Amino acid sequence: MLGDFLFLGEVSLDGALRSVTGVLPIAAAAQQMGLSGLVVPRANAQEASVVKGLSVYGFAHLSEVRDFLNDPDSVQPLSEHQPSSAKVAQHHLDLKDVKGQAHARRALEIAAAGGHNLVFVGPPGSGKTMLARRLPGILPPLAFEESLEVTKIHSVAGLLREQGALLSQRPFRSPHHSASGPALVGGGSFPRPGEISLAHRGVLFLDELTEFKREVLEFLRQPLEDGFVSISRARQSVTFPAQFTLVASTNPCPCGYYADPIQSCTCSPRQRENYWAKLSGPLMDRIDLQVAVNRLKPEEMTQQLLGEASAPIRDRVQAARQLAIDRFQAEAQLHCNAQMNSQQLRRWCQLDDATRQLLETAINRLGLSARGTDRILKVARTIADLAAAPQLETAHVAEAIQYRTIDRLQ
Secondary structure, three states, X not given: XXXXXXXXXXXXXXXXXXXXXXXXXXHHHHHHOOOOEEEEEHHHHHHHOOOOOOEEEEEOEHHHHHHHHHOHHHOOOOOOOOOOHHHXXXXXXXXXXXXXXHHHHHHHHHHHHHXXXXXXXXXXXXXXXXXXXXXXXXXXXXXXXXXXXXXHXXXXXXXXXXXXXXXXXXXXXXXXXXXXXXXXXXXXXXXXXXXXXXXXXXXXXEOOHHHOOHHHHHOOHHHHHHOEEEEEOOOOXXXXXXXOEEEEEEOOOOOOOOOOOOXXXXXXXXXXXXXXXXXOHHHHHOOOEEEEOOOOOHHHHHOOOOOOOHHHHHHHHHHHHXXXXXXXXXXXXXXXXXXXXXXXXXXXXXXXXXXHHHHHHHHHHHOOOHHHHHHHHHHHHXXXXXXXXXXXXXXXXXXXXXXXXXXXXX
């Protein structure tokens, strides 16, 4: 019998069983190895019971394990735990609370539908953070396999503990701008996932983007491109998944009011240049949607009309994502348009002569790189999906281009 069971946990001096981290991925590995059962501390039992086809037993003391081994039939294994789909998106903030900002709301919908990175630039109080924090409310719910994947990462990080259940909502991580590089990408003597991996399949929100240290932001470049992060230490090397949507917000200058029609900016050109120098060209090139958020007009601030709620927007986003999933059925590990490579772009983003000429003009005038051009096509493909259009049209590419033309406000 012992050969068919895996025993996992920490034993204290008095025989009590203490919870440990990483139980879910270990349970999944045990099931793949053909083991029939898993014995864990009671605090980890619900977490391990997510894995199908594995009998999970949770005990609080070593004496209980002894009794179980002497009489296995005296204890029943935990039933498999499944997430409740009714609770998905239940606690998210609603976009109906946001007044005006039609252009920014549209960009938020495109980002959700295609998994595109997004940055809002505007003066204080224009609604940048308010918009960003409502992105999870318009994202589609996690599929079961995605939930399992996300929960495994949180298990390794030790964030499940007593709650133990399979995560059913997409992660939303918002680290402070004082966060270090290892806190963002992961690290430690025994490497643990950082914020970008904890945001896997969800959103990483960087508020006050230009307040982060430049060397910390540069850590994002490789994960944004590859969808994973590799951490090498003397003892071991670990690869964590990091397929997240980056959403950021920043002021246009240190005082926050450059180009504001009401309040004058007090910054010198040198100050503005140093302020924007924290964001490197390669990093900005990886942000698909770069959106200026202007101060609300007086009549918009006093109006009582609510904006469009998150629920219908989420329905449109889910329909667009389903079109992409259907299109990528033969493609491995492809979940949204933002993950397309160059070969897939050539196949799914074919242009007619007029649209190609428009794109070439934009490349010349804006000095776009090959990466920037590819990201325009990815955004255009998402805009077409939101319109249920099978082929890219000139209007789709034109709208995508405008999200790459934001003035850096230097």
